[in-house]
Amino acid sequence: DFGDKNINNPIKDLRVVRTLAGVDFGWKNPSAIVVIREGFNGVFYQVDELYETNLTNSELIVECKKLQNKWNIHRFYCDNAEPDRIAEMQMAGLNAIGADKRNREKGIDVVRKYIRENAFMVSPSCINTIKEYQLYRYPEDKNDINKSEKPIDDDNHLMDATRYLLSNYNSAFVRQGKFSNMVDDDLDERLILMYKKRYNKKKYNKVSKLVSTY
Numbered sequence: 001d002f003g004d005k006n007i008n009n010p011i012k013d014l015r016v017v018r019t020l021a022g023v024d025f026g027w028k029n030p031s032a033i034v035v036i037r038e039g040f041n042g043v044f045y046q047v048d049e050l051y052e053t054n055l056t057n058s059e060l061i062v063e064c065k066k067l068q069n070k071w072n073i074h075r076f077y078c079d080n081a082e083p084d085r086i087a088e089m090q091m092a093g094l095n096a097i098g099a100d101k102r103n104r105e106k107g108i109d110v111v112r113k114y115i116r117e118n119a120f121m122v123s124p125s126c127i128n129t130i131k132e133y134q135l136y137r138y139p140e141d142k143n144d145i146n147k148s149e150k151p152i153d154d155d156n157h158l159m160d161a162t163r164y165l166l167s168n169y170n171s172a173f174v175r176q177g178k179f180s181n182m183v184d185d186d187l188d189e190r191l192i193l194m195y196k197k198r199y200n201k202k203k204y205n206k207v208s209k210l211v212s213t214y
Contacts, residue, residue, distance in 0.1 A: 001115045002133040008121040010047065015040040019047075019071045021064070022165030023078040023096070024157045025085055031055045032157035033064065034129065035071050036165060044114060044166065045121045047071065049158060051128040057085050061092045068094065077165040099164035107167035111159075114166060129158045 017038040024032040035048035048071065050063050067073060073095075078086050080098030089096035101107060114120035122129050 001112055005118060006115055006121055006133075007124055007130060008045075009123050010037060010039065010045040010121070011041070014045070018074045020165055020169060021067060021071075021073045021076045022099070022161035022163070023064070023076050024161040024164070025060075025079050025082050026157060027054060029053070030157050031060050032128075032161045033067065033076075034126075034158055034161045034165065035067055035073065036162070037071070038169075043119050043121060045123070046126055046129060046162070047123050049126045049129050051158060057088050060085075061089055061094065064089065064094055064096075065092070077161075077168050079160070079164060099168045101164060101167075104163075107163040110167040111163050120166070126158075129162075132156055132159050 014037070017040055019035065019037045022034045022036070026032065030051050030053045033050040034046050037045045037047055039045060048067060050067065052063075055063070064073075064076060076089065076094055076096040077099040078089070078096050080086070080101060083098060086096050086098050111120065122133075124130075
């Protein structure tokens with residue numbers, strides 16, 4: 001599903017709702033971070049990546065802080081299999097949480113939906129991410145017919161980081177003029193005023209009472 005149509009820089013003068021990051025821990029396999037900006041146009045734009053082997057957690061935290069300073073990252077969605085590393089990130093002052101990844105196939109479907117709807121774009125500068133999507137494949141039998149609905153679990157570290165983020169982030173903004181069923185617990189006043197202007201007041205009042213810590 002991923003193709004040239006999904007390789008693009010953010011539109012000029014993009015109005016950003018929030019900048020987020022997904023983290024897949026590694027050592028021999030690369031540590032992978034994606035930085036994704038959610039636009040008011042309902043599109044998620046990956047604007048940066050980190051892809052490096054043999055990083056200690058201290059070194060990874062340094063890289064996270066560099067990315068946070070560069071992009072003003074609101075939250076890091078991390079592989080929840082390593083809670084000790086997440087705790088170290090939190091102690092270092094990073095807003096890091098463990099991502100729920102119990103249903104891998106469901107998470108893949110979330111990302112696939114954004115890709116098919118042209119609601120997920122990757123900057124041409126994110127060469128490792130683009131390479132992973134190009135290598136993404138399913139197992140095949142001798143007759144070239146897919147045996148399994150599960151993709152091959154290889155060369156997908158940045159894709160996993162993307163899945164942790166997109167499948168766990170409850171966006172307060174939904175494309176096509178609709179609200180999600182949850183609203184961020186710390187929506188700033190600027191964003192709330194934008195909702196009031198763009199949407200039906202009755203619908204806004206109903207949704208604004210719901211809170212999610214996502």
